[in-house]
Amino acid sequence: AGRWLFDIGVRLEKLKGDIRRERTSTFVTDATTPNLAGALRDVIWGNGTFLTTKVDTSEWAVAAGGLYKLTDNVNLYANGFFFPEIRAVAFSSAGVPQGKYNAEIIKQAEAGVKYSSGPVTATFAGLYTKLENRRQVLFVNDGQGGFTERVNLVATRSYGVEATLNWRIVRHLHFDGNITLQDHKYTEFESLVNNVPTSNPAIVGNELERQPTILYNAGFYYDDDRFDASIFTNYTGDNFTASNNLIELDGFNVVNLDAGYKLNFGPGQARLGINVFNLLDTDATTEGSPRQDNSQSAGGTFFVGRPVLPRRLSVRLSYQF
Numbered sequence: 001a002g003r004w005l006f007d008i009g010v011r012l013e014k015l016k017g018d019i020r021r022e023r024t025s026t027f028v029t030d031a032t033t034p035n036l037a038g039a040l041r042d043v044i045w046g047n048g049t050f051l052t053t054k055v056d057t058s059e060w061a062v063a064a065g066g067l068y069k070l071t072d073n074v075n076l077y078a079n080g081f082f083f084p085e086i087r088a089v090a091f092s093s094a095g096v097p098q099g100k101y102n103a104e105i106i107k108q109a110e111a112g113v114k115y116s117s118g119p120v121t122a123t124f125a126g127l128y129t130k131l132e133n134r135r136q137v138l139f140v141n142d143g144q145g146g147f148t149e150r151v152n153l154v155a156t157r158s159y160g161v162e163a164t165l166n167w168r169i170v171r172h173l174h175f176d177g178n179i180t181l182q183d184h185k186y187t188e189f190e191s192l193v194n195n196v197p198t199s200n201p202a203i204v205g206n207e208l209e210r211q212p213t214i215l216y217n218a219g220f221y222y223d224d225d226r227f228d229a230s231i232f233t234n235y236t237g238d239n240f241t242a243s244n245n246l247i248e249l250d251g252f253n254v255v256n257l258d259a260g261y262k263l264n265f266g267p268g269q270a271r272l273g274i275n276v277f278n279l280l281d282t283d284a285t286t287e288g289s290p291r292q293d294n295s296q297s298a299g300g301t302f303f304v305g306r307p308v309l310p311r312r313l314s315v316r317l318s319y320q321f
Contacts, residue, residue, distance in 0.1 A: 004066070006064075017055045017086045022050050024045065037144060057101055061084060075115075079110055087134070105133055119174075129159075130158075134154045135152075135153060138293055141291045150191070152189060158185075160180060160182030162181075178218075188204065189203035206243055213237055216234075219232020225262070228261075229259040233256070235252070238250055274316075277313075278308060278309060288304065
């Protein structure tokens with residue numbers, strides 16, 4: 001019995017939400033200039049009238065975990081939770097909720113093994129996550145110089161494995177790394193058009209946008225209480241720019257270098273440090289344009305995206321009392 005540890009919590013809750021959305025009015029300042037963008041021509045303001053609605057539902061939540069001490073160096077564990085949030089709310093122009101209101105539901109489970117012996121500490125785990133009734137809000141270009149709010153009601157699921165390793169190579173030098181492999185996809189996807197849910201089966205089964213299937217971090221770290229240095233890399237795998245999975249961005253590494261020297265100064269300790277971000281000056285695109293969403297295309301003269309920032313050198317002086 002002394003080898004087992006359990007932890008569990010259960011909660012019953014009543015979710016109530018008061019939703020208010022201000023209406024807008026538009027004044028056209030110039031009705032004669034041809035091809036004038038709406039963002040320059042129109043003045044839009046909140047007019048003091050509101051769409052209002054109330055929603056409520058009852059839900060339950062639970063978090064549970066267990067650990068078994070297999071040996072003095074090996075532990076087996078499992079944990080999970082079920083958690084509701086009051087997010088998936090849509091209502092009509094009359095201020096009436098669209099259909100039956102359901103809370104956003106988050107379910108997650110993890111099971112694995114932990115190992116610690118001498119200079120090595122490691123973990124390995126399997127992961128599962130399921131999300132339902134998620135209200136996904138996007139702000140997308142409207143084609144007239146402005147943008148529009150696009151809302152989708154989605155459900156997703158993801159499973160994968162994760163491993164970590166910390167290895168003390170010598171007294172002051174250690175290696176630290178972790179890796180995550182996952183398979184994720186949309187299981188439901190409904191677009192709200194004029195607050196009316198419209199199923200979009202073409203998206204179901206696609207990978208989530210901007211979510212790679214592999215991530216890892218790895219580096220060497222040295223610290224002898226006087227001099228410290230580290231060099232480490234962060235890898236982001238291939239991922240798609242949008243939910244239609246038409247544009248895939250290549251994975252990339254960003255290598256960072258950090259070093260510092262500490263000296264006693266008065267009642268405290270000062271550290272003079274240097275940091276080099278993106279040491280190898282990696283050139284890559286981290287994401288496409290969220291403002292274009294599924295309308296973004298590739299192969300043209302220009303591609304709108306967010307690049308990895310170029311190599312950057314920083315010098316820092318810090319003081320600890």
